[in-house]
Amino acid sequence: MKKSLSMLFVLSLLLMSFQCEDEPSEVIITNNFKATISDIDLSLNDTLWITGRVSSQAFNETLGDSIPNDFNNGDLVSIYKLRPAMDQSNSVDAINNFEIIEEVGQTSRLGACPNGGLAIEGTLSEDSSEYRYKIGLKPVVEGDYVLSWNFDTSITNTDRNTEILSNYPVDGNPNTLEFDNCGIVSTLPNIDASTKLYFFSVD
Numbered sequence: 786m787k788k789s790l791s792m793l794f795v796l797s798l799l800l801m802s803f804q805c806e807d808e809p810s811e812v813i814i815t816n817n818f819k820a821t822i823s824d825i826d827l828s829l830n831d832t833l834w835i836t837g838r839v840s841s842q843a844f845n846e847t848l849g850d851s852i853p854n855d856f857n858n859g860d861l862v863s864i865y866k867l868r869p870a871m872d873q874s875n876s877v878d879a880i881n882n883f884e885i886i887e888e889v890g891q892t893s894r895l896g897a898c899p900n901g902g903l904a905i906e907g908t909l910s911e912d913s914s915e916y917r918y919k920i921g922l923k924p925v926v927e928g929d930y931v932l933s934w935n936f937d938t939s940i941t942n943t944d945r946n947t948e949i950l951s952n953y954p955v956d957g958n959p960n961t962l963e964f965d966n967c968g969i970v971s972t973l974p975n976i977d978a979s980t981k982l983y984f985f986s987v988d
Contacts, residue, residue: 812846815839815857818907818938827987832886832921835862837938839916841909858916860905861935865964866928867953867984874965875953878902882926890918898967902935924987929953933964934981946984947976 816839823834843854866879878901885892885903895902907916924930929949934940951959962973962982976982 811848813843813852813856814846815843815854817857817936818860819941820860820862820934820938821941822932822983822985824942824944827924827985829924829927829987832923833985834888834919834921835932836889836919837905837907837917839907841913841915854916858907858909860907860918860938861902862905862938863902863933863935863964863966864922865931865933865966866926867931867950869953870955870963873970874963875950875955876931876962877965878967879926879928879930882924882928882930884923884925886921886923888919888921890920892920901967927987929984929986931962932983932985938981940980940983942983945982946986947982949984949986950976 818837818839820835820837825831825833827833837860839854839857841854841858842851843856844850845852863878864880864883865876866882867876869875878898880894880900880903890908891906893904893906894900895904903920905918905920907918909915910917929952931950947960950962955961955963958974960975960977962976964971964973973979
């Protein structure tokens, strides 16, 4: 009797696993954040503003219907200070060169590397149609900088000031950007291949 019950239990588990495998997995389509950077001549007394927005709705392709967007309500951006190429990089993470102002949304630093990335959590708009953020960067150190988005965020600025990088060539190449992020170096051979960078200067 016990053996029969054991076999029945095993068979029921197998049947359940086959049923689960037959069920189609849901396909969720979400929009990405669109970010805009205030285009100003920046000094130590000014603030660079970054605004972002994304729809609060996602699309469940399996159901053929819209659902709340609980999957993509945050963004992640890194701030680097450009420097003459050395030790395999011409930029180094520099969040600590700025005072972070939270006007809309909240920010947090990455735990293992607090100077390497700024996580931004959007706030749901009053009409619940979108998630928004507005974050200010108030510089405390002069220099040339680049913002780099880690997610598939699109930047609405038509001019991303890429010519600034030409002052920091790597092996004679003015379009190569090498990031030193908490001691880990990664290379972007040609910045023209990326739409997630924005350069600016602090005078």
